[in-house]
Amino acid sequence: MIPIPEKTPGNTEWFVHDRFGMFIHWGLYAMPARHEWVKSYERISTEQYEKYFKFFNPDLYDPKVWAKAAKNAGMKYFVITTKHHEGFCLWDSEYTSYKATNTPYGKDLLKPVVDAFREEGLKVGFYHSLLDWHHPHYTVDANHPMRDNPEYIARDKDRDLDIYAEYLYKQSEELMTKFGQIDILWYDFSVAKTTRFEGKGKDQWKSEKLIEMVRKHQPGIIINDRTQIDQDIKTPEQYQPREWLKVNGKPVIWEACQTFSGAWGYHRDEETWKSVDMLVQMLIDSVSKGGNLLLNVGPTARGEFDDRALERLQGVGTWMKRHGRSIYGCTQAPSEFICPKDSRYTYNPKTNTLYVHVFAWPFRHLFLDDMADKVEYAQLLNDGSEIIMNKSSGGDNLLTLNLPVKKPGVTVPVIELFLKK
Ligand code: FHN
Numbered sequence: 001m002i003p004i005p006e007k008t009p010g011n012t013e014w015f016v017h018d019r020f021g022m023f024i025h026w027g028l029y030a031m032p033a034r035h036e037w038v039k040s041y042e043r044i045s046t047e048q049y050e051k052y053f054k055f056f057n058p059d060l061y062d063p064k065v066w067a068k069a070a071k072n073a074g075m076k077y078f079v080i081t082t083k084h085h086e087g088f089c090l091w092d093s094e095y096t097s098y099k100a101t102n103t104p105y106g107k108d109l110l111k112p113v114v115d116a117f118r119e120e121g122l123k124v125g126f127y128h129s130l131l132d133w134h135h136p137h138y139t140v141d142a143n144h145p146m147r148d149n150p151e152y153i154a155r156d157k158d159r160d161l162d163i164y165a166e167y168l169y170k171q172s173e174e175l176m177t178k179f180g181q182i183d184i185l186w187y188d189f190s191v192a193k194t195t196r197f198e199g200k201g202k203d204q205w206k207s208e209k210l211i212e213m214v215r216k217h218q219p220g221i222i223i224n225d226r227t228q229i230d231q232d233i234k235t236p237e238q239y240q241p242r243e244w245l246k247v248n249g250k251p252v253i254w255e256a257c258q259t260f261s262g263a264w265g266y267h268r269d270e271e272t273w274k275s276v277d278m279l280v281q282m283l284i285d286s287v288s289k290g291g292n293l294l295l296n297v298g299p300t301a302r303g304e305f306d307d308r309a310l311e312r313l314q315g316v317g318t319w320m321k322r323h324g325r326s327i328y329g330c331t332q333a334p335s336e337f338i339c340p341k342d343s344r345y346t347y348n349p350k351t352n353t354l355y356v357h358v359f360a361w362p363f364r365h366l367f368l369d370d371m372a373d374k375v376e377y378a379q380l381l382n383d384g385s386e387i388i389m390n391k392s393s394g395g396d397n398l399l400t401l402n403l404p405v406k407k408p409g410v411t412v413p414v415i416e417l418f419l420k421k
Contacts, residue, residue, distance in 0.1 A: 036084055058303030063112045070117065077122050147197070185214055388401075
């Protein structure tokens with residue numbers, strides 16, 4: 001039995017088939033290059049932060065290069081930050097002067113990247129921050145850069161959050177009407193109340209009004225859960241769920257969002273970069289539990305993916321070239337199939353094919369309990385070479401797969417099992 005999430009308002013069929021997307025966090029924070037939250041972490045005032053706006057000029061920006069890197073990595077959709085918490089807008093918004101067209105770069109950054117990724121056949125997603133540490137009517141909260149500045153906090157009495165909510169609505173409408181079909185809207189995030197500050201959630205964002213407008217313009221769009229009104233997908237972040245995600249005991253459509261390293265935005269000196277092995281295993285693990293993986297890149301202030309990111313994208317792409325069949329169109333295997341240890345199953349219900357992803361290559365044999373009567377043929381996915389099977393005569397329905405002693409030269413070897421009809 002495979003969990004079946006309830007239907008949601010958006011068109012999620014392509015999403016649960018394609019499984020793998022690219023997240024892109026890009027803004028002025030690429031210049032300090034020490035986390036996208038640098039303004040908050042270092043309590044930087046808007047006036048002090050202005051130098052990044054004044055000198056922002058990604059002269060090496062070529063979104064066609066980005067799109068090819070994503071496609072070659074096996075990614076089928078992308079989600080880019082139109083505006084992150086710093087408030088800087090990548091597109092030529094009519095509602096603010098704090099945008100790419102007013103920097104030394106002088107041009108819109110968003111339409112070119114949408115065109116480039118669409119050209120490569122990827123679906124288009126916009127991330128849009130609900131927080132805004134630049135807008136004059138955005139009040140102080142537990143994450144605000146000025147949360148320890150009594151004079152700034154005192155002026156909250158002159159700030160009207162409803163004016164900010166209107167700005168949020170108008171900019172959201174721009175994004176939904178000026179860039180063609182948008183397939184995903186990734187709002188981020190709602191702020192918890194603390195002993196010092198009020199929170200910000202669906203009432204402050206006026207989330208119902210936002211969602212109604214978005215769906216008016218983009219009927220099939222997938223919307224995430226971070227406006228505090230659940231829509232199409234749940235979004236576990238920086239961890240791998242232990243099992244298919246549930247809400248109120250019911251399985252839901254979910255997507256794990258993960259970074260290569262310890263930051264979403266470009267971080268020059270941060271060293272906790274995940275290996276290709278780990279990233280491939282995270283993708284497999286997500287699909288084995290019925291989920292997607294949204295893997296993030298933080299481009300540099302010159303407009304490039306840095307070598308560490310490119311190396312990992314290429315490594316994942318090399319694996320996906322021969323193993324995409326065990327990811328696309330796949331999901332969690334029927335619960336009656338017992339997965340061997342140090343492995344993950346994925347399953348394609350349409351082709352009735354089971355995939356064993358072997359995380360630790362065993363010596364000579366892999367034992368599949370209660371599978372002898374289910375499998376017609378077995379092969380290594382990377383080269384299509386047969387895997388000889390032995391079906392036990394002891395009546396215990398054990399299936400033994402005879403493996404080459406030497407692990408195949410791929411990140412994660414996969415055995416493709418063609419199940420009997
Ligand atoms: O604060 C953001 C963070 O910078 C990043 O954008 C992630 C991506 O999901 N979302 C928020 C943290 O949950």
